[in-house]
Amino acid sequence: MNSFHVVQWIDGHLRMLDQRVLPHEEVFIDYTSAEETARGIRDMVVRGAPAIGCAAAFGVVVEAFRIAASGIPSSWPQAMAPGLRALEESRPTAVNLRWSLERMRPLLVSTPPGDVPQRLLDEAQAILREDHAACLQMGRFGARVLPDTPGRPLTIMTHCNAGALATGGVYGTALGVIRGAVDAGRAVRVIACETRPFLQGARLTAWELLKDGIDTTLITDNMAAHLMSQGLIDVVVVGSDRVAANGDAANKIGTLGHAICASRYRIPFMVVAPLSTVDRNAPDGSHIPIEERPMTEVTHIGGVRTAAPGVKVRNPAFDVTPAELITWFVSERGAMEHPTREKMRLLFLG
Amino acid sequence: MNSFHVVQWIDGHLRMLDQRVLPHEEVFIDYTSAEETARGIRDMVVRGAPAIGCAAAFGVVVEAFRIAASGIPSSWPQAMAPGLRALEESRPTAVNLRWSLERMRPLLVSTPPGDVPQRLLDEAQAILREDHAACLQMGRFGARVLPDTPGRPLTIMTHCNAGALATGGVYGTALGVIRGAVDAGRAVRVIACETRPFLQGARLTAWELLKDGIDTTLITDNMAAHLMSQGLIDVVVVGSDRVAANGDAANKIGTLGHAICASRYRIPFMVVAPLSTVDRNAPDGSHIPIEERPMTEVTHIGGVRTAAPGVKVRNPAFDVTPAELITWFVSERGAMEHPTREKMRLLFLG
Numbered sequence: 001m002n003s004f005h006v007v008q009w010i011d012g013h014l015r016m017l018d019q020r021v022l023p024h025e026e027v028f029i030d031y032t033s034a035e036e037t038a039r040g041i042r043d044m045v046v047r048g049a050p051a052i053g054c055a056a057a058f059g060v061v062v063e064a065f066r067i068a069a070s071g072i073p074s075s076w077p078q079a080m081a082p083g084l085r086a087l088e089e090s091r092p093t094a095v096n097l098r099w100s101l102e103r104m105r106p107l108l109v110s111t112p113p114g115d116v117p118q119r120l121l122d123e124a125q126a127i128l129r130e131d132h133a134a135c136l137q138m139g140r141f142g143a144r145v146l147p148d149t150p151g152r153p154l155t156i157m158t159h160c161n162a163g164a165l166a167t168g169g170v171y172g173t174a175l176g177v178i179r180g181a182v183d184a185g186r187a188v189r190v191i192a193c194e195t196r197p198f199l200q201g202a203r204l205t206a207w208e209l210l211k212d213g214i215d216t217t218l219i220t221d222n223m224a225a226h227l228m229s230q231g232l233i234d235v236v237v238v239g240s241d242r243v244a245a246n247g248d249a250a251n252k253i254g255t256l257g258h259a260i261c262a263s264r265y266r267i268p269f270m271v272v273a274p275l276s277t278v279d280r281n282a283p284d285g286s287h288i289p290i291e292e293r294p295m296t297e298v299t300h301i302g303g304v305r306t307a308a309p310g311v312k313v314r315n316p317a318f319d320v321t322p323a324e325l326i327t328w329f330v331s332e333r334g335a336m337e338h339p340t341r342e343k344m345r346l347l348f349l350g
Numbered sequence: 351m352n353s354f355h356v357v358q359w360i361d362g363h364l365r366m367l368d369q370r371v372l373p374h375e376e377v378f379i380d381y382t383s384a385e386e387t388a389r390g391i392r393d394m395v396v397r398g399a400p401a402i403g404c405a406a407a408f409g410v411v412v413e414a415f416r417i418a419a420s421g422i423p424s425s426w427p428q429a430m431a432p433g434l435r436a437l438e439e440s441r442p443t444a445v446n447l448r449w450s451l452e453r454m455r456p457l458l459v460s461t462p463p464g465d466v467p468q469r470l471l472d473e474a475q476a477i478l479r480e481d482h483a484a485c486l487q488m489g490r491f492g493a494r495v496l497p498d499t500p501g502r503p504l505t506i507m508t509h510c511n512a513g514a515l516a517t518g519g520v521y522g523t524a525l526g527v528i529r530g531a532v533d534a535g536r537a538v539r540v541i542a543c544e545t546r547p548f549l550q551g552a553r554l555t556a557w558e559l560l561k562d563g564i565d566t567t568l569i570t571d572n573m574a575a576h577l578m579s580q581g582l583i584d585v586v587v588v589g590s591d592r593v594a595a596n597g598d599a600a601n602k603i604g605t606l607g608h609a610i611c612a613s614r615y616r617i618p619f620m621v622v623a624p625l626s627t628v629d630r631n632a633p634d635g636s637h638i639p640i641e642e643r644p645m646t647e648v649t650h651i652g653g654v655r656t657a658a659p660g661v662k663v664r665n666p667a668f669d670v671t672p673a674e675l676i677t678w679f680v681s682e683r684g685a686m687e688h689p690t691r692e693k694m695r696l697l698f699l700g
Binding site: 203 | 573576604660
């Protein structure tokens, strides 16, 4: 199993792998303030809901150390407010970001002022460890309910990157289930959708699965329905950036179309996400904010303009798959078949 | 209305607009043999089923003039056989190509040998004229059955390029319906899917619609389901490369996914294609050959590698939309609601 240094604490600052230039270059960027970290998140140096949650936690830590360097402030909450706001506003859809900040925030008042930076660091490290443990759990739970394909390999389609690169850096959510299947001894083939406009599938998923020696075939997003119609996909496994209280799941743009097509061809559709991704305050998917990103992501590819000049652009970064299209919702608590509001509620009592 | 010199006869040879470098450059390439023309078709200098049909017809003409330059052959069919074969094998899915060659072929024996080149030229010009007339007809028939949207503009989503650039060069099939609606005085907005991997939507559809002053918004293919789920698409209008005898329609990869999603959201789905696109020998879509194109179209964009090295690739260029998902099939004979085998049969008796 490879380990990717997505988010790491090193020499007193935050270091992140620049996912924008993968797989062509492996570049690391250091962050020493919340403002800089927020910019890194917004510009997608790091992406993927759980990874953003980890990055934001360490963004809080570097901000606290930065402030403490010129003396312990009279009010930590006041001193940290601008940095926390910058982090909170960096990206709107992934709820793990806010979940992570809500874990850090109380420590600003519950900790003796001189101990705050170290206490925040301990908490950020705990978030990273828990993320890793949750991924391993999800991988095991998800792998157990993958369809049987006697006498032939299991073909799993995935969209975007819900892998090690989208989490703390080791196992991943959707790709954790794929790794879980491989670890359980199953023969697995992966169909990776390239995931326009940012090409997380072509650049990141293909790269990290090939590093693990997993058989991976790249397609453009619009080939998925054709492959499904030909019986070439056994199951679709994706991550999520925010799951509503009724099980509706926001994920990278394109996921909804895959779910609708999978439903037509009776192909199981699995969403894999830790409980930190569930937003119990969002009654259903219509309450999940959908980020609209810059138009150049659509008109340009790799810095080169491809589209006809003057054309208007829409660039929603996520869509919402209704719970009724989700066959399995896998969290660190187990694999839930056909999520409903009631089942989701019980999940948090467990 | 703009006219694009997609396929033209000029100074005794075939000249085609190189659609691979649009919209950034307008380059023309001259062809003086069937072999060269076949290569141009295969490399997608020209693309779009009706345009390929026209190009192949002129490919036959240039071959005949090339042969005649060194004397009238003792057997035209024999002399032309290699060139005809190269053209026939240049691309497998668009049936207009073969339809066009089948129109030219009998002339090799029915015409006095000395008159063959000129007779072929007359026929190719007739094919081009008929293509234009058919597009105008389809545009009128299709526009009449577009949904009413009282008090607001009609939003039409299209995929790939079924425009002037995909036909003889003036009106188009799917875009002919859009132009038909504009000509009928309707306020129209177009959502153009970029159409990976070759980006015909971003490069060609956006370019030609903007030249006509039509409000056009570009999206990546995987955003279509999201926009449909938000009620932002009134109708989907696409072309076709081959329609089977039961109404199943092969079209650019991605069309099937759009049709499935449109069906879920009860959005009318319209296929626009001339009768030359109907393959009465294909009982249904499973008999339509699907071209698999080079993997670099998927791994590279604009000549730059984007995908992780070493990944496998699938690159089917077309998919088949089953007739049951097609609300309207529009040909130069009229608009047919919910195509069936029986209705398709009657079309050819009309």
